[in-house]
Amino acid sequence: MAKAVKDVQLQDAVLWLDVAESKYWSGDQTANRSTFTGLLAAYKATGLTIGITTAQSVWEEIFGADYTAASDLPLMFGRADGVASLDGFTPFAGWTTPAAASRRSGRAFSKPTKTSSRTLTPCAPAWS
Template sequence: MHPSVLVFLALGVTLTSAGTGLDAISPISTSGFQCMANMGYVFYIGRVGQSNGGIDQTGIQNIKNAWNGGFGNVDAYLFPCHSSSCPSARQQVINTVNALRNGGAYFGMLWLDVEIYNWPSDQWSNQQFILDMANQCRDMGVSVGIYTNNNNWQNIVGINWNGVAQYPLWWANYNGQQNYNGFVPFGGWTWPSIRQYKGDVWGDCNVGNVDMNWYPDGVGAPHQKYK
């Protein structure tokens, strides 16, 4: 899921050096983040909204630890819940954002995770669900991005649906390369803002089960923390 630097990328700001980061759902200590920051990692994205409709307190703590460990760019992501007992799309965003704010976990952007997992077969209703989440982010003053890839998008909403193309794309494609090679435009996106290039690996600093991410433009100094 993409750090606060992506707010700048979305606005078309030209930055300088590339950035490597990670997302993970397992707990990471402040010292773990400090170690990774010393090795050159610059951003972290933590899960907060869970697929069961709950709030991931580990993710909230990880976000705080990442800031305290020296990371300059930290975001959150929401993995939506689709069972009949789950809150509405808008309420899931409300719950996620309020949990972050009430927990003192500052974040640059909330990424909406759109991947094949319990989504209904009705693509029109799925489109509306995503629009509702994105619009609720906007109503709460939260910057929003979309995590997905071509296959997920085609199955969930249809490959050509471009209803949220105005938001940054976090593209999941595991070829192990820090580049955008192989990207085929879809959903109105002509280019990603960030790439998840490797999944479920044992990371540096003895931090396990992480996903590796990359974006081509970075900055040397931390950005503003957004509430």
């Protein structure tokens, strides 16, 4: 999949990996970490810009609070309160500052709020 995305030549796009809904992951955090580490390595090898979309509670349930393997990547953190704002962000998993915030509308994320001087452009938005 990463090769197919790269072949489309999305040079300035951010490929957001959505880590959500623990029901799609194993109940074993060690296995989840191994799977995710392999996934990150494969995508990073393509040279694409990768970002993570998740919420702290989801991340910690799937991987554990001490898993920081993606902390070098931009974070778009999910807010369930309907507010697309960086206010109230609590550092987790090695992220000290998010790149963007999104608000949930039902189960889908709404469009992200631009929150830095760098424009964050999802490559395949599935937002409502």
